[in-house]
Amino acid sequence: MIHIFENIDIAARNSFHVHQQASKIIEFDTNSDLAEIFTNHVSKEWMALGGGNNVLFTKDIEFTLIVPKNEQIEIISDTSESTTVRVGAGVEWDDFVEWCVKRQLWGVENLSLIPGKVGAAPVQNIGAYGVEAKDCISCVEMYFPEQNNFITLAAEHCGFGYRESVFKHSLKGRVIITAVEFRLSKTPQPKLEYGDVIRQVESLGGATLENIREAICSIRRSKLPDTAITGNAGSFFKNPIVDRNIFDALIVKYPNMPHYPTADSNKVKLAAGWLIDQCGLKGYSEGNVGVHDRQALVLINTTGKATGCQVIEFAHKVQKIVFEKFGIEIDTEVNIL
Numbered sequence: 211m212i213h214i215f216e217n218i219d220i221a222a223r224n225s226f227h228v229h230q231q232a233s234k235i236i237e238f239d240t241n242s243d244l245a246e247i248f249t250n251h252v253s254k255e256w257m258a259l260g261g262g263n264n265v266l267f268t269k270d271i272e273f274t275l276i277v278p279k280n281e282q283i284e285i286i287s288d289t290s291e292s293t294t295v296r297v298g299a300g301v302e303w304d305d306f307v308e309w310c311v312k313r314q315l316w317g318v319e320n321l322s323l324i325p326g327k328v329g330a331a332p333v334q335n336i337g338a339y340g341v342e343a344k345d346c347i348s349c350v351e352m353y354f355p356e357q358n359n360f361i362t363l364a365a366e367h368c369g370f371g372y373r374e375s376v377f378k379h380s381l382k383g384r385v386i387i388t389a390v391e392f393r394l395s396k397t398p399q400p401k402l403e404y405g406d407v408i409r410q411v412e413s414l415g416g417a418t419l420e421n422i423r424e425a426i427c428s429i430r431r432s433k434l435p436d437t438a439i440t441g442n443a444g445s446f447f448k449n450p451i452v453d454r455n456i457f458d459a460l461i462v463k464y465p466n467m468p469h470y471p472t473a474d475s476n477k478v479k480l481a482a483g484w485l486i487d488q489c490g491l492k493g494y495s496e497g498n499v500g501v502h503d504r505q506a507l508v509l510i511n512t513t514g515k516a517t518g519c520q521v522i523e524f525a526h527k528v529q530k531i532v533f534e535k536f537g538i539e540i541d542t543e544v545n546i547l
């Protein structure tokens with residue numbers, strides 16, 4: 211089933227709640243809808259859109275937004291060790307996490323409460339609390355409009371990295387992810403070493419899937435603004451990865467600076483939120499935009515009236531102040547349109 215919306219305000223379709231017009235939005239349910247959409251309804255540029263939790267619209271959208279609505283979760287294999295599931299791109303990510311927790315399937319519980327759809331999860335390889343979507347993804351199914359065909363890409367060919375994938379590079383704007391396959395473990399494998407997780411899980415009675423999910427949800431609720439109330443797109447900036455010699459110089463000056471190892475021993479990941487906080491910007495706002503007072507990585511639409519351009523202008527200011535203090539460039543994580 212295809213639903214077409216024309217000339218509508220997209221404030222309800224982006225978590226920053228910025229008001230812009232979209233000339234055409236097409237929602238679809240099944241794979242067979244896609245050939246019909248690209249033959250009869252898309253005449254120029256297009257872009258896939260999920261829940262709009264990682265996009266910032268800075269102008270009216272003249273191209274077609276294509277939104278998958280397939281909400282099926284299907285078990286495709288089940289052994290004594292693991293279950294493989296195929297999840298429609300339109301499933302709400304957190305509903306999928308809850309589905310796994312209810313069935314005692316391990317792997318995505320630390321990714322509880324990340325807003326968005328399953329179809330977007332591989333795009334930036336969503337991650338939180340020491341876990342990334344790639345840890346469980348076995349393959350990604352997609353439609354390739356250029357060739358009017360469907361392809362399935364095994365996880366090892368998806369170019370997954372920290373907030374990275376092939377979908378942000380060579381396949382950007384060229385495919386619509388229709389479903390994602392996940393391999394979930396039946397063996398408990400709690401990952402509790404990040405932040406406050408272990409303490410919260412222990413206070414709930416131990417490392418069950420339910421307790422881990424509850425702990426993560428409670429930590430996230432206490433730190434992050436609720437998008438239903440305050441427009442934001444989660445972390446606006448990526449944590450910078452710097453050369454070890456730069457890190458060595460900084461740690462002498464800032465011995466308490468949080469830092470994390472990376473796969474490359476010559477590089478170190480720093481916490482962008484800490485850098486912003488050290489510049490005195492936590493809770494700072496100007497006009498309609500501000501830095502969240504509990505998580506400096508998050509920029510917020512303080513008045514509900516911010517435009518995308520005002521958010522960008524404010525973000526540039528934050529980047530400049532951080533650069534002047536630390537000599538480090540912090541990149542945006544959000545997709546700016």
Ligand SMILES: Cc1cc2nc3c(=O)[nH]c(=O)nc-3n(C[C@H](O)[C@H](O)[C@H](O)COP(=O)(O)OP(=O)(O)OC[C@H]3O[C@@H](n4cnc5c(N)ncnc54)[C@H](O)[C@@H]3O)c2cc1C
Nearest residue numbers: 258260261262263264325326327329330336337387443444
């Ligand atoms: C409060 C808050 C907290 C957050 N916390 C986290 C966090 O802890 N970790 C984290 O990694 N992210 C986090 N995010 C970011 C966001 O939740 C993720 O990026 C999520 O995957 C976005 O899903 P979406 O459906 O809203 O995608 P959208 O914002 O709609 O799209 C994001 C990008 O993916 C592309 N895309 C979407 N669907 C498809 C598809 N079917 N096929 C091809 N391309 C597609 C879009 O074109 C766009 O480039 C947070 C956001 C918010 C608002």
